[in-house]
Amino acid sequence: xxxxxxxxxxxxxxxxxxxxxxxxxxxxxxxxxxxxxxxxxxxxxxxxxxxxxxxxxxxxxxxxxxxxxxxxxxxxxxxxxxxxxxxxxxxxxxxxxxxxxxxxxxxxxxxxxxxxxxxxxxxxxxxxxxxxxxxxxxxxxxxxxxxxxxxxxxxxxxxxxxxxxxxxxxxxxxxxxxxxxxxxxxxxxxxxxxxxxxxxxxxxxxxxxxxxxxxxxxxxxxxxxxxxxxxxxxxxxxxxxxxxxxxxxxxxxxxxxxxxxxxxxx
Amino acid sequence: xxxxxxxxxxxxxxxxxxxxxxxxxxxxxxxxxxxxxxxxxxxxxxxxxxxxxxxxxxxxxxxxxxxxxxxxxxxxxxxxxxxxxxxxxxxxxxxxxxxxxxxxxxxxxxxxxxxxxxxxxxxxxxxxxxxxxxxxxxxxxxxxxxxxxxxxxxxxxxxxxxxxxxxxxxxxxxxxxxxxxxxxxxxxxxxxxxxxxxxxxxxxxxxxxxxxxxxxxxxxxxxxxxxxxxxxxxxxxxxxxxxxxxxxxxxxxxxxxxxxxxxxxxxxxxxxxxxxxxxxxxxxxxxxxxxxxxxxxxxxxxxxxxxx
Numbered sequence: 001x002x003x004x005x006x007x008x009x010x011x012x013x014x015x016x017x018x019x020x021x022x023x024x025x026x027x028x029x030x031x032x033x034x035x036x037x038x039x040x041x042x043x044x045x046x047x048x049x050x051x052x053x054x055x056x057x058x059x060x061x062x063x064x065x066x067x068x069x070x071x072x073x074x075x076x077x078x079x080x081x082x083x084x085x086x087x088x089x090x091x092x093x094x095x096x097x098x099x100x101x102x103x104x105x106x107x108x109x110x111x112x113x114x115x116x117x118x119x120x121x122x123x124x125x126x127x128x129x130x131x132x133x134x135x136x137x138x139x140x141x142x143x144x145x146x147x148x149x150x151x152x153x154x155x156x157x158x159x160x161x162x163x164x165x166x167x168x169x170x171x172x173x174x175x176x177x178x179x180x181x182x183x184x185x186x187x188x189x190x191x192x193x194x195x196x197x198x199x200x201x202x203x204x205x206x207x208x209x210x211x212x213x214x215x216x217x218x219x220x221x222x223x224x225x226x227x228x229x230x231x232x233x234x235x236x237x238x239x240x241x242x243x244x245x246x247x248x249x250x251x252x253x254x255x256x257x258x259x260x261x262x263x264x265x266x
Numbered sequence: 267x268x269x270x271x272x273x274x275x276x277x278x279x280x281x282x283x284x285x286x287x288x289x290x291x292x293x294x295x296x297x298x299x300x301x302x303x304x305x306x307x308x309x310x311x312x313x314x315x316x317x318x319x320x321x322x323x324x325x326x327x328x329x330x331x332x333x334x335x336x337x338x339x340x341x342x343x344x345x346x347x348x349x350x351x352x353x354x355x356x357x358x359x360x361x362x363x364x365x366x367x368x369x370x371x372x373x374x375x376x377x378x379x380x381x382x383x384x385x386x387x388x389x390x391x392x393x394x395x396x397x398x399x400x401x402x403x404x405x406x407x408x409x410x411x412x413x414x415x416x417x418x419x420x421x422x423x424x425x426x427x428x429x430x431x432x433x434x435x436x437x438x439x440x441x442x443x444x445x446x447x448x449x450x451x452x453x454x455x456x457x458x459x460x461x462x463x464x465x466x467x468x469x470x471x472x473x474x475x476x477x478x479x480x481x482x483x484x485x486x487x488x489x490x491x492x493x494x495x496x497x498x499x500x501x502x503x504x505x506x507x508x509x510x511x512x513x514x515x516x517x518x519x520x521x522x523x524x525x526x527x528x529x530x531x532x533x534x535x536x537x538x539x540x541x542x543x544x545x546x547x548x549x550x551x552x553x554x555x556x557x558x559x560x561x562x563x564x565x566x567x568x569x570x571x572x573x574x
Contacts, residue, residue: 033350057298057325058455069519072299072325074512078456085456086324087382090375095394112496118371123404129362129369131354131403134325134346137373141395167398175529178413180425213552240363257351 004252011151011193012259014212016042017240019149025050027100030089030139034258035149036103037067042254046244054093056135058084089190090138090166102139103147106130110162112175112206112225113168113188115140115148116161116166123163133165140166145187152192152223169204195220197228198239205229210237214248269468270304270494278369278393279310279550282470282498286436287316290340294331294381294462295330295512296439297509298519299350303329304438306472306550306570311438312336313545317474322434324374327440328522330417331355332544333544334367335536336458342367344537345374352522356529368406372396376429378458383431383470384465390414399455402427406487431560437466440506441490442513444473448484448496449489454512456490463491472505504554506564513574515566521557 016038023029023043031053032041041064043053047236052061055076061080070076076246077083093099106117119137121127140146146168150156168188169175169253177184186204196210208220217230240248253259277285287293293311297303308329311319321330321567323440324345331347333339335357346371358397361367372380376393383391396402396413405412411430418424426517439459450471452459463469476499505511510520528539547553554563 053454057301057457070299072301072350072455074301074454074510074516074570077512078573083453083455085378085460086374086458087378087461091378092470095375118400123400125365126363129354131343131348132346132369132371133373135374137399137401138375138393138395141397163404164398164400170398176398181396181397183425 003241004242006242009245011261013245014087014237014240015149015191015193016259017244018196018237019147020046021188022145022147022189023048023101024053027051028093028098029053029101030143030164031055032102033070034105036147038248038253038258039107039149041067042248043092043100045247045251050076054089054099056086058086058088060084060088066251067257073204079134090135092263094112094138098140099143101142101145102134103148103149104138104140105150106136107150107151108156110157110161110168111153111159111228112170112172113163113190113199113206114164114170115166115168116163118130118163118165120162136166140168141181142183143186144183146189148188148190150192152194152220154223154225155196156225157226169199173192173204174208175204194223200229207231208234210235212236213239221227269497272447274399274446275448275497275499276361277498277500278396278474279306279472279500279502280501282381283310283314283316284308284489285466286470286497287311287314289316290318291316291435292320294434294569296437296459296462297320297324297327297329297506298325300352300505300509300522301328302440302503302511303327304440304472305329305442305507305509306502307331307470307500308440309544309547309553312338322377322432322572324377326358327355327460328525331357332356334361335529336540339367341370341406343370345372345377346454349522351525352381352526356526356532360532365484368408370406370412371410372429373401374458376381377432377445377562378461380429381458381461384433388431390428390430394426396427397425428444434462434466436470437462438470439463440472442511443472443473443476443477444496444499445479445482446499447479447506448493448494449479450491451488452490460490464495466495469495470499470500470501472502474503474505474511476501476526476547502550503549507554507557510570514570515563516569516573517564518557525533526555
């Protein structure tokens with residue numbers, strides 16, 4: 001059947017769908033609040049029916065008919081095979097090395113894929129205090145594939161984050177190894193409303209691999225605080241089909257908790 | 267009487283806080299985000315004005331924010347502070363930005379590992395994370411030695427971070443069921459609380475309902491924490507309100523949203539909330555009554571039953 005592409009979708013919708021394309025049916029995914037929940041549930045309802053979710057607060061393989069309000073929503077335990085504890089998930093699955101994909105977010109992400117969710121300004125007396133690590137540091141340290149969904153703004157993409165809450169490649173290709181992290185070369189994929197970027201393991205820096213429909217490399221440069229490399233074969237992000245948008249709106253986020261037209265807080 | 271004895275530990279929240287919470291105490295905070303926060307106990311601590319407190323836990327949420335807002339907290343040792351989609355814990359945020367509150371940042375697994383060491387009576391524990399992050403670069407002025415990196419004695423060349431055990435002076439936790447000697451059941455997600463409770467030197471639990479000890483003896487695999495670790499049992503239905511208790515009621519998005527507006531505004535605006543809902547309530551039941559009473563609570567209960 002011929003694909004009928006949608007002509008009516010928001011940036012958040014396409015970001016969620018593009019991120020979901022990195023999830024396979026055999027993956028174990030640790031969920032985070034916001035668009036990651038949308039992307040993961042979308043993947044499960046479309047191309048990755050076998051994917052299983054775990055949630056840091058202790059929910060193991062819940063069945064989520066639609067996106068709950070937060071990962072601490074009581075609905076997050078729905079039909080789980082076990083409602084356990086934080087140690088069950090972050091300790092015995094993530095740190096143990098049994099989780100394939102983790103979603104992270106933060107106020108800043110830099111050229112090395114380091115993420116800041118702790119503070120802006122001097123950490124001893126910050127100008128802006130952010131929530132802190134939560135499970136993020138552990139996920140960044142131990143999970144082989146990290147997905148980030150974020151709006152593409154210059155201030156969100158500085159060349160160096162002000163505080164490394166969750167390490168990417170720290171300062172270069174061997175940064176993680178030098179720091180003593182056991183997971184030395186994770187994949188890091190960043191999906192924004194302008195492009196998709198992936199870590200180039202040989203440089204330890206983010207490289208633009210795909211552009212969102214209608215977006216130019218120049219627009220990416222303009223909105224990035226560092227100059228990312230651009231893949232030789234930079235492709236275009238496939239737009240969503242009408243059916244994908246229907247599933248997203250009617251089944252994944254019917255209450256429109258996350259997929260509003262207004263800016264999404266990540 | 268030792269806590270491990272099988273005496274009747276049921277008391278009022280007033281009595282429990284008078285007896286077990288003291289100025290300067292390190293308080294272990296049960297609950298997270300919009301789930302099972304020990305709000306009724308936090309309210310009582312605020313009414314009794316216990317000062318110089320250190321709050322510790324994983325996701326410190328609205329109950330922490332209330333205690334910080336009341337000016338009772340000196341330091342938080344945490345994984346994260348916030349209310350998820352409802353936004354930041356604004357009193358916490360402001361207190362740090364104004365230099366009135368010290369924060370010692372770890373991550374969730376590190377905090378739960380510290381409680382795990384604490385509950386097993388060992389002095390420290392290794393964790394895989396933290397290396398390469400600025401969490402290891404900075405620490406609060408009152409923190410002693412925050413961590414140590416060692417060479418794994420069984421695998422030379424592999425470095426690993428050690429963090430110290432954490433044994434809070436007193437933990438405050440809201441659970442679904444307890445009996446009068448302190449056996450405790452947590453239903454749904456348990457977060458960091460199994461480790462936290464056993465690590466603490468004393469623990470106050472509030473519960474939705476007190477059930478008989480014979481219930482525990484005939485369903486012993488339901489027991490989350492046996493009575494040995496519990497010092498006070500308070501029967502307080504809706505004791506986590508406005509956060510949720512799995513199986514009993516969902517969170518009150520309206521009340522939390524409104525709290526967030528007061529907390530974000532700060533100053534006199536915030537004191538209006540505190541005067542109305544905390545200082546102006548003699549008991550937690552007064553607070554529930556003011557917040558919408560039986561009609562609201564029934565609605566939250568129905569919503570939870572619909573989820574199950």
